[in-house]
Structure formats: structure tokens, C-alpha cells
Amino acid sequence: MPLPFLTADRALQADGRADPVPPPSHGPDHWRRPYRPGPWRVGTAAVFLLLASFVLFSALIxxxxxxxxxxxxxxxxxxxxxxxxxxxxxxxxxxxARGLRQVQLLRTTTLPWSAVAAVRTVQQPVRWLGWPRTVQGQALHVERVRTEPLRTLLTDHNADFLGRPRTFARAADVLEAWAAEYRAR
Known part of the structure; x- marks a missing residue:
């Protein structure tokens, strides 16, 4: 059974450059994540599902x-x-093709490409797995056209990229390429 939220689209060309153009089979409303969820995120979700199975079994009892x-x-x-x-x-x-969507645990923020001024990677202190402890790392920022910047999109120390710096670099390149492609339209 395909699980579309777990698969990352192959958004790289053969030479490694980002290819932001969506496949012809997908329309402009097809939202996709340009990277796979990391092992920390999937492992935490698996622990929650295990906990849920115990709670549901206790409900049966x-x-x-x-x-x-x-x-x-x-x-x-x-x-x-x-x-x-x-x-x-x-x-x-x-x-x-419509924009950029940041899905968080309790809310979702969607920006059309016309509201995005720039997407760039910066060196800064980042939170380790979202905890208060900070370490030096890279973060992907989105600058809006007329308002304050969007909350940090990705870091190389979050649950998707901890211990996978090449995956972070590839995801950041793909997101920057999408922004460059669709902001020009």
C-alpha cells in the first residue's frame, strides 16, 4: 500500500541539480515533501503507535x-x-506549484510563491531535536515579501536531518530551486 506522506519525490536531475518542475501527471494542487521523514520522527511516531495499542487494549479489557x-x-x-x-x-x-506549506504539529502555514521573497540557508544556533538545547548548525529560512520572516523551516539538527547532513543539503537545495522557479512566474 503506497503511503504518499512517507515517500519523497525524486526532485533531482541526473547531475545532482534540483529539478523543481513537477511531473506532468501531477497538477498544481499536488503537495509533496522533497525529502523523506527522518528516523527520529518515524521512531517517535512508532513509539506513539505502540502506546496507542496498549491504551486501546486496555480499553478492551x-x-x-x-x-x-x-x-x-x-x-x-x-x-x-x-x-x-x-x-x-x-x-x-x-x-x-501554488506555494510553500509548513506543517507543524498543531497548525499549518501556507504561503503562495508570490509572498516569498527569498529562501536561503544560513549558519546559526539551532535547536537540537526541537529541545531548548542549541548547537551550531544550518537552518533554512523563508523571507516574506512584506511581513516578518517565517519561522525556521528546516535545520540540520531536527528530527528529519539529525545525523544526515547530505540529506539536509539536498532538501535545502530542492526547496531553494522550487522558490527560484516559482517566484519567477
């Missing part, structure tokens, strides 16, 4: 014991944990 209200609460908690795990896998940057 509570229901068999004769407490339907407690079983319903337990099942609702299990479903919330499953939704959280699925949303965690979808977190990241998505692009299409």
Missing part, C-alpha cells in the same frame, strides 16, 4: 470488565494518540 464509560474514555485517548502519531509523520515542509 475495561469494556469486558463492565465499565463502558471508562472504556470509551480509554478508547478516545487511544484515538487521540494515533492522530498525534500520524500528524507527527506529516510534520515538515511541503511544496507545490
Amino acid at each position: 475495561i469494556a469486558l470488565a463492565g465499565s463502558p464509560a471508562g472504556a470509551a474514555v480509554c478508547a478516545a485517548v487511544g484515538l487521540v494518540v494515533i492522530a498525534l502519531a500520524l500528524r507527527l509523520v506529516r510534520v515538515g515542509i511541503w511544496v507545490s
